[in-house]
Amino acid sequence: MSDQADMLRRRLEEHNGKRGKVIAVTSGKGGVGKSNFSINFAVGLAQERYRVLVIDFDIGMGNIHLLIGKSNRYTIADHFEKGVPLTDIIEQGPGGVHYIGGGTGLTQLLSLSDRLFERFSAEFEQILGRYDYILMDMGAGVSDQSLQFMIAANEVFIITTPEPTAITDAYSMMKFLTKQAADIPFYLICNRAPSYKNGEEVLTRLAGAAGKFLNKDVSRLGVIPDDSSVSRAVLRQVPFLELEPKARASTALKQLQQSYLGNENKGTGQELSFMSKVRGYLFNRQ
Known part of the structure; x- marks a missing residue:
């Protein structure tokens, strides 16, 4: 990967524009409402x-398009x-949000040729500036393909529910990522807390x-209560924030x-960019 790392370094040196903040949204187990969140x-x-892009990185099981009633022309x-x-x-999503549909192509990321890696890094860096x-x-859990993206993110959102298995797996996720x-x-x-008190306790x-x-x-960060408006929105394939903006979950x-x-506004504003962290990850690879 040393040659690819050199390519990425040169690309980063050439790019001086503003880069967006990258947030990885993950969970220790599936079924906690991560994609809906x-x-x-x-x-x-x-x-x-704000200008927002959602990328479905759930390899092989991407479902962002289903939640918003869209069909993907292409996937990553x-x-x-x-x-x-x-x-x-x-693709154009709801409320002005843009998204990239998921697919199995991420499994190739760790073995890309120099030419493909050069193209990917150049195009992704341009997207970060938009x-x-x-x-x-x-995806729930961690794979070799997803790990480098998660640890390169500026921040990680970890979603859990009050279920004991979800709590245990959320802690395991934090433990693993902290080591990396x-x-x-x-x-x-x-998410899906029976009460705010219960969610805060979790x-x-x-x-x-x-x-x-x-x-x-x-x-x-906060608690989202169990709310039937969320299920109704999933069935309608519309974000619950748009379908029922005054519902408990939306509020x-x-x-x-x-x-x-x-x-965030109280921060220093000195965070490293996503691609800078990817670069550091690649340089430290064995």
């Missing part, structure tokens, strides 16, 4: 006039397998465990979003 959080950001697999430009793969936020909807990149910021979200427990056993300070998500934006 990703698309609705993106819609919420777009409503605040078409970029690697057929040479389709990344800009042609970007958006304020790029949300990567990762100790300084990556974590934000915890409890977040407090997870944050406490991270502090005690991982020596990791994590942010408790909670907007509060969570405002909390995130408020905390």
